Amino acid sequence: MIKNIHSKPVAALILGTVMTVFGTLALAAEDPIVIKFAHVVAENTPKGKMAEKFKALVAEKLGDQVVVEVYPNSQLFGDDKVLEAMLLGDVQMAAPALSKFSRYTDVLALYDLPFLFEDLDAVDRFQQSDEGQTMLLSMQDKGLIGLGYLHNGMKQLSASTPLRVPADADGLKFRIMASDVLEAQFKAVDATPVKKPFSEVFTLLQTKAIDGQENTWSNIYSKKFFEVQPYITESNHGLLDYMVVTSDEFWSGLPDDVREPVKAALDEALAYGNQIARDKAIEDKQKIAESGRCEIIELTPEERAQWVEVMKPVWDEFQEDIGVELIEAAYAANQTD
Numbered sequence: 109m110i111k112n113i114h115s116k117p118v119a120a121l122i123l124g125t126v127m128t129v130f131g132t133l134a135l136a137a138e139d140p141i142v143i144k145f146a147h148v149v150a151e152n153t154p155k156g157k158m159a160e161k162f163k164a165l166v167a168e169k170l171g172d173q174v175v176v177e178v179y180p181n182s183q184l185f186g187d188d189k190v191l192e193a194m195l196l197g198d199v200q201m202a203a204p205a206l207s208k209f210s211r212y213t214d215v216l217a218l219y220d221l222p223f224l225f226e227d228l229d230a231v232d233r234f235q236q237s238d239e240g241q242t243m244l245l246s247m248q249d250k251g252l253i254g255l256g257y258l259h260n261g262m263k264q265l266s267a268s269t270p271l272r273v274p275a276d277a278d279g280l281k282f283r284i285m286a287s288d289v290l291e292a293q294f295k296a297v298d299a300t301p302v303k304k305p306f307s308e309v310f311t312l313l314q315t316k317a318i319d320g321q322e323n324t325w326s327n328i329y330s331k332k333f334f335e336v337q338p339y340i341t342e343s344n345h346g347l348l349d350y351m352v353v354t355s356d357e358f359w360s361g362l363p364d365d366v367r368e369p370v371k372a373a374l375d376e377a378l379a380y381g382n383q384i385a386r387d388k389a390i391e392d393k394q395k396i397a398e399s400g401r402c403e404i405i406e407l408t409p410e411e412r413a414q415w416v417e418v419m420k421p422v423w424d425e426f427q428e429d430i431g432v433e434l435i436e437a438a439y440a441a442n443q444t445d
Contacts, residue, residue, distance in 0.1 A: 111337040113267050116183075117270070131300040135423075138149075140174055140176050141170055142177060143201055143370075144179065144198075144201070145162070145163070145177065145178045145203075146179045146183075146190050146199045146202050147159060147178075147179070147180055147200075147202060147203050148180075148181065148182045148306050148307065149180065149181070149331075150181060151332055152326065153260070153271045153383070154258065154260055154326060154329050154388060155203055155350060155381065157256055157381060158203075158381025158384070159180070159203070159379065160178060160413060161376075161380045162377035163176040165376055165377055166369075166370060166373045168373075169372070169373055170189045170369055171368070173366065174366060174370060182306075182307045184194065184380045185198075186306075187204040187208045187285075187305075187306065188208070189294075190202040190204060190277040191211075191353070193408060194252070194253070195355055197355070197357075200254075200354060202352075202353055203260050203350040203351065203430070204347060205285055205349070205350055206220070206349050207219075207220050207287035208298050209351070210287060210288065211250075212246075213246040213250070214430060215246050215429075215430055215431060216246065217287065217307060218290050218431075218438055220287050221426070221435070221438075222291050222345050222346050222378075222415075223346075223348070223419060224346075224435070227344075228259055228396075231259065231347060231441070234441035235244070235349075237441070239438075244256070245257060247353075251355055252353050252355060252356065252357050253355070254353050255276065255352045255359075256351070256372055256374060256375060257349055257350070257351055257378070257402065258349065258350040258351075258352060258378055258381050259345075259349055259350075259381070259385035260324045260326060260348040261324035261348060261385050261388075262345075262346070262347060262389070263345060263347065263348050264322065264324070264325065264339070264341060264342055264343055264344070265282075265320060265321075266320050266321055266322075266323070266333055266334070266402075267280060267282075267319055267320030267337065268280075268316070268319045268320060268339070269319070270341075270403070271320070271339065272341070273415075274296075274415055275297075277294070278297065279298065280299045280319040281299070281319045281320070282318065283302050283304045283312060283313075284302065284304075284318045284321075285430075286303045286345060287424060288426070289426055290322075293346070293422050296419050296422055297415075297418055304318075307380060309333065312438075313337055314336045318385060319388070320337065322345070322346065322386075323348065324391050325389045326388040327348070327387065328340065329375065329396055330392070331444065334401050334402045335401050335402075336401050337402055338403065339403050340396065340402055340403070340405065342407065343404065343407065350410070352374060352378065357433065368437065
């Protein structure tokens with residue numbers, strides 16, 4: 109009798125537990141896949157607008173199945189920490205500058221070489237080539253996968269004094285990203301490179317802790333560097349591009365019917381962002397010029413040739429790490445014939 113007395117409550121308890129488990133599983137199955145996209149620049153930059161476009165396109169293609177959360181202005185992680193966080197699963201996507209991947213691969217240092225590309229058209233030709241696409245997978249053995257390239261633009265030099273020839277940079281302190289190539293670039297003109305986070309650049313310039321920096325027109329404008337730098341030299345000496353990157357574990361773990369539309373959304377967002385980068389380079393340079401806060405110096409062909417002559421030996425210094433054939437392929441992209 110005792111058994112009969114307790115059999116119904118026990119059965120009810122088991123049934124309730126089973127229903128709770130299945131209910132929890134059902135809720136879990138309905139939970140969206142969250143993609144945390146962290147970056148370090150303002151929302152009104154090419155990267156910021158690309159990220160927002162990606163968020164909107166994913167929502168359009170996948171509805172509530174996938175949610176993209178965008179964290180600009182180093183709100184979540186700076187570029188120096190975001191890749192470690194990605195490998196730990198704390199963030200799913202980021203778009204660091206190509207210079208930031210030096211701990212994971214040598215080949216991407218190619219994009220830091222001074223005066224390698226004449227313009228963004230040459231960059232596009234190389235990045236879409238077999239060599240450029242293969243570079244996206246150069247960190248897969250470290251757990252990272254490149255999903256595509258995003259332009260910011262060609263870099264300019266700003267400083268507290270006019271920079272027309274390499275000798276003008278002698279003894280000045282320039283902020284750089286953590287890149288051995290960029291360090292060698294400034295040492296080639298007898299300047300002192302200082303590795304500091306992007307988020308600190310304005311304060312460093314304002315307090316005169318450094319004398320100058322290199323950046324694109326959109327970053328110089330959006331971060332107001334032109335307000336604390338009286339001179340900007342239109343040098344177009346280097347490239348500031350980004351790679352949208354994710355972890356191999358996260359990417360391979362997505363269902364095919366999710367991964368493919370997410371990649372399609374990203375490709376569309378990157379094309380959108382790259383066009384913005386081109387447009388903003390022109391627009392933001394004009395806004396800086398109209399502000400009257402600084403002088404924009406245009407180099408003569410002879411002055412530019414001096415910078416090229418002094419900085420080009422940096423190529424030889426890193427050609428073994430990067431690969432001679434890869435450098436030659438990139439340089440050949442300048443030719444349109």
